[in-house]
Amino acid sequence: MLELKNVSKSFGDNTVLDDVDLQVREGETTVILGPSGSGKSTLLRVMDLLEVPESGSLRINEDGVEFGSTLSDSRIRSIRKHSAMVFQGYNLFPNQSVLKNVSLPPVLNGKLSAAEAESRARELLGKVGLGDRLNEYPDNLSGGQQQRVAIARVLAIAPDYLLFDEPTSALDPELEAEVIKVLVDLAEEKRSLVVVTHNIQFAKKVADRVLFLDNGSIGFDGSPDEFFASSNERIRRYLTTFEVA
Ligand SMILES: Nc1ncnc2c1ncn2[C@@H]1O[C@H](COP(=O)(O)OP(=O)(O)OP(=O)(O)O)[C@@H](O)[C@H]1O
Ligand SMILES: [Mg+2]
Structure with a gap:
């Protein structure tokens, strides 16, 4: 399991993650949705320690860190060996x-x-x-x-956890479909995946679980069926932008 507890991260006076608690379970595909600027990439980058929060803790399997003091390189390496990130640009x-x-x-x-x-x-x-x-x-x-x-x-x-930040957003629809097929295969193999995406159809297809990030807080944590049927005003407003587009 990958677990964040009481994680807060600011850039200057912009609080991007506000006391976030979450657990990513093994063998599941966790999809993170939310408006632009809500903190999705930051949250994913915290899981790989590409961003270090001011406070809170991260635990991955048997390894953990408390934020708030300087992390040694060996501690960072030890945490990082559990996960790997696929970015939008392929590097x-x-x-x-x-x-x-x-x-x-x-x-x-x-x-x-x-x-x-x-x-x-x-x-x-x-x-x-x-x-x-x-x-x-x-x-x-x-x-x-x-x-x-x-x-x-x-x-x-x-790695134990594969982290994807908008893995298809730089691609034309036809090329996007090829990449989605690979991700769907991984999800079906019960790999532990965390996927940030703006592609709602893809999210519906692969998610075992949806986290909705709104303004630095987890506004929803549950099954995709519940999420897409939610009557929560904030979630409806978010989903409407896609239905209209
Ligand atoms: N390195 C940074 N320095 C300063 N501010 C940052 C930095 N990285 C992110 N931010 C700010 O943090 C907020 C959240 O950014 P983040 O990239 O996590 O959003 P996002 O949900 O991934 O958005 P998008 O859907 O557009 O990718 C934004 O206000 C952004 O400007
Ligand atoms: Mg982002």
Whole structure:
């Protein structure tokens, strides 16, 4: 389980996360929804310690940290080994082949031998539908293909929790569908996923659980069925923006 307790984070006098408590359960897809600026990316970045809150605590499996004092690099590394983030821009190594992009990280962090990592990378690239592009360079791939390489790369380091911040928002609808298919497969495998998205149809399809973030607080935490049927005024207003669009 990944758990945040009493987490508060401000930028200057802008309180972005206001005493947030939440638990992400293993084997579930937790989808985080909410208006632009409500703190979704910040919340996800706290889970990977890319942002460090002023107060509260984070626990992932057997590892935990209390915020409020300086965190040592070893503490940060220890927490980070449990999770991995896939960003909107893919951050691939431009001078390495697709195969190397996926096989290098677990070798660099000492998790696998070069031979093991290569065979795992081939398998994962096959799984995301890129088994025939192993020797290509990232620049020669479409955005959707690059994002699928980025997902394979994160899977190669086998984190307990996979964190996705709007993984399809930079893509055209057709390319978005390819990436969504990969994410739906991961959700069906009961991986532990946390997904921030503005794609409501996708959210409906993959969510085991929805968190609605509103102005730095969790305004809803429950099943997707309850969320999409909610009569809460704030949630209705949020959902209406998509129905009209
Ligand atoms: N590094 C930063 N420095 C200052 N302010 C920041 C920083 N990162 C985020 N913020 C502010 O925190 C608030 C929440 O931002 P965040 O990126 O978490 O929102 P979001 O819900 O992910 O929005 P979007 O849906 O547009 O991606 C915003 O007001 C933003 O301006
Ligand atoms: Mg964001």
